[in-house]
Amino acid sequence: MSEREQLEIATELWDEIVGFLSTEDDRQTLQHLNLINRRFHHVARPRLFADFKFHPYSVASDSYGMSAEHLLLPLHPYPQRLRQRLEFWASEDIASLVRDCTVQPLEFEESERAHPPGEDPYALLKAFYEFLPRFVNLKSFDAFTLHFTNLGIANLCLLPKLRTMSVDMCTVAEGETLDTPSKLKLETFRFANSDELEEWWLRGICPDSLHTLGLDLSGVYDQRFFYDLQPSIPTFHNVRSLELALGRHPASHHVATLSRFPGLKELALPRWGGMPGIAINLEELGDAKYCPLLERYYGPAAVLPFLPLSTLTNVTVEPCEPHGFLAKIRSVVEPQSTSRMWYLSVSFVGYLPSLRDLSDLFLNLTILRVTISGRPWFYAGPETDDSQVAVSFFESLPSSLPQQIVKLAINWRFKAPVVLPDMKQLKDDILAQRPTLKTLWIHCVHSAFVWSEMPDGNPSMAMGGPEFADSILPAFEMFFSGFWRSPDFREDEVSTVDL
Template sequence: MDSVPCEVWLEIFSILERSHLFALRYVSRSFQRIAGPFIFKHFHFHPYAGLGGHTTGNFLLPSEAKIRRTVRRLRFWASENVAPLVKECTVSPWDGWQGYTSCNGGDMLLCTFIELLPRFTNLRKFGSSSVKFTQPFVDALGSLPNLKEIDVGRCSIDEDVTIDHPLQMEALSFTNMDTTWFRHELNTIGMQRWSSMVDRQMLTHISLPSAEAMKAFLDVDTAPFPNVTTLDAYIDQNTTSLHRFPAVRKLRIVSYEKAFSQRSGSCFPRLEEYHGLPEYLTVLDSRATPRRLQFDLCMPARILRILQPCAHTLRSVTTLAVSFDTLPSAILRPIMESFGVLLDFRMEIKVEWYSQLKPEMHNAKALFLEVAENSPFPRSIKVIALIWRFDKGDNWPLPAVDVLPAARTAWVALKTEHPNLREASFCLARVATPMETSIR
């Protein structure tokens, strides 16, 4: 073991499952020292179970014997030897309800956790779901010197919570903000309080993936977030709020809107990576030179209409990932012509059963043969992945044995025409099952 650099062992141990790490601890003392930080990196704590949690008072607690075991486990994790190893912590209800009973004292285990939380001095990321933040809870979070990320979902917060100094967070996320679980006003008030408790000058990552989260968080005031470089946000037809994030380099937009009713200039002059609907490319600043684009489940003709007036934002794109509901036979080449320096291209096509009734639509075999006969890709291309997914079941008219020769033909032709090509993948797969055939 001494002949192998420690960095190599760390890389190996980082990809192992937790059960394997436990076994390796008994091999030698050296393995025990290496495995420890990986085994105790993430602590999951479940103080109760039940739908609604603190907003309804419907707590479900385990038996007294299990409560005692849970407290002993908590104190073990908060011990002097283990607590410094914990880097991430998640507090959420237990999914399995067997053996749980209703109880009004739902804070019993949570209060013990709050009391011991300051011992996790190296904790960097804290996540929670369906819990209530009280003053002691917020104070405990504020006492953690290395805490940089908070992820809250379906959580409420006491009205009288105050802080002496803003929380120095780098990342703040609001996930699972589903109003069918928590009342809308509790979601809104809680998110507005979080917005006022963090130092927005420190924030570099914000995730607001729902309309409620976006509105509540931004409605506190109109001040910008000058240092946010990664933004995950839900946007409706009004794009005005996007101007409050001038430094964003990585953007993911969740939206179901295909048109804008309100536009206010352009934004994101430093954008490097975009994931969302193609329509939002039209709001990018002309100085933006994104290198990575991803569009999900779009109609090909729609993308083509957007790409043509956005040529100035596509001149530096080297990585493109798209997924289509269907693929008309003549649409791939015009799309590829918009990306002159593309290096990595991934296209996934999901074909519903009714698409095969339309004669203008490709099938997998025809697509692969067309690519082989006349490549639409730029000469700079290095990686290609074409994935054809279908939901037709056992009656699919093109079994894998018929598609495989076409895939092989495409690979040989592309390798000949594109000298820089180092990887090509042509796959036929069912929507919900592993791939049936592929060739590289």
């Protein structure tokens, strides 16, 4: 393309075109564009220096130690080069271009390649903290195994555009006690895997500015630690999205924490490391109710009775025993109440003869995804014939669905072969009783059936054996998971599945 042709294209359009280039994968292309002419220089240069990654020290690959004695400096001449690189990025012309910063250690397979004990492992880290105020346009800061100091926190608080921060496996620098009065004015904060800083971080963030919060406490060893800290945690009235990883902690400790987030619209409580099907004891919570504005929930079924079912629209329930789940919901659903819930994804560990009871509880469901899998190894009940259960379930399916169902997905995970009905006839029977249906997925271990009414009104249908079932499973998971908007969910990550 000639320079004249380049000039005929608006700068705003070049900005959009170059915006598709990755600062990592397409860095060489950006460097070439930066050198072509003044116009491309102004377009490419901000993207070349938008992401800054810095390594203030090193660790051996087999140990991400939390104490200063585990931190190492690389052998000469790397410290000098890293210092020079830091000074370049912190220079007046470059620092203002940085939008995202990631700080994490270098990794060596052998510690002998790093500086011997006796050297100050914080030498580069101290310089980094001193230069922080120069990054005036920094929007996002990610820290992994970083040792924080009061100076580092205070200088982060000085950054006027910092809105997103992620802290993973971080601690306090040796000899420091975090006591800075400054508060971070963040909109999004994620914290994980530390036994020391949970309370400080939640007190060190301005409560009025925070909108999205992710707390992974699965690595905290004291099971009552976070629960005992609740009196000192401020109330975050403006947090709308919360993800709180339960780990192996008693769920009641975490559920009670929800009182600090009265404005929640989205709540995710993933039970990392939990055993599907094992009951959660929440009796100590009594009749408490939390999150009066909640609309979307992902987590254990046992928590649902403590949430406002009348406001929920989207619910994803982790593996649970079907009859126990239905009993819990019946105990809190008010007679003649109108449910707003239009999306439900539930995974049952055990046999379910029909969806009728489920449909009667949630009358307005338009999207329903049900996974049914075999009893866990610890189940002591009588054995059941998988084939007979499947026959009964699919025979009752057309008449047991919600009246306004639009999208239906059944994932049958019993490993034993079962005799399935004629899927085309089953689809016709469902449409005869539920004419609103537009999409039907039935996925089993040994076969799968997919039917959908396309936007132009024409149907699309496919079916097949084990290979076909395996091939469409990723699309199945994606298509029916996009309706839950977790704190990390983005609208553009969900696309229409090509049938």
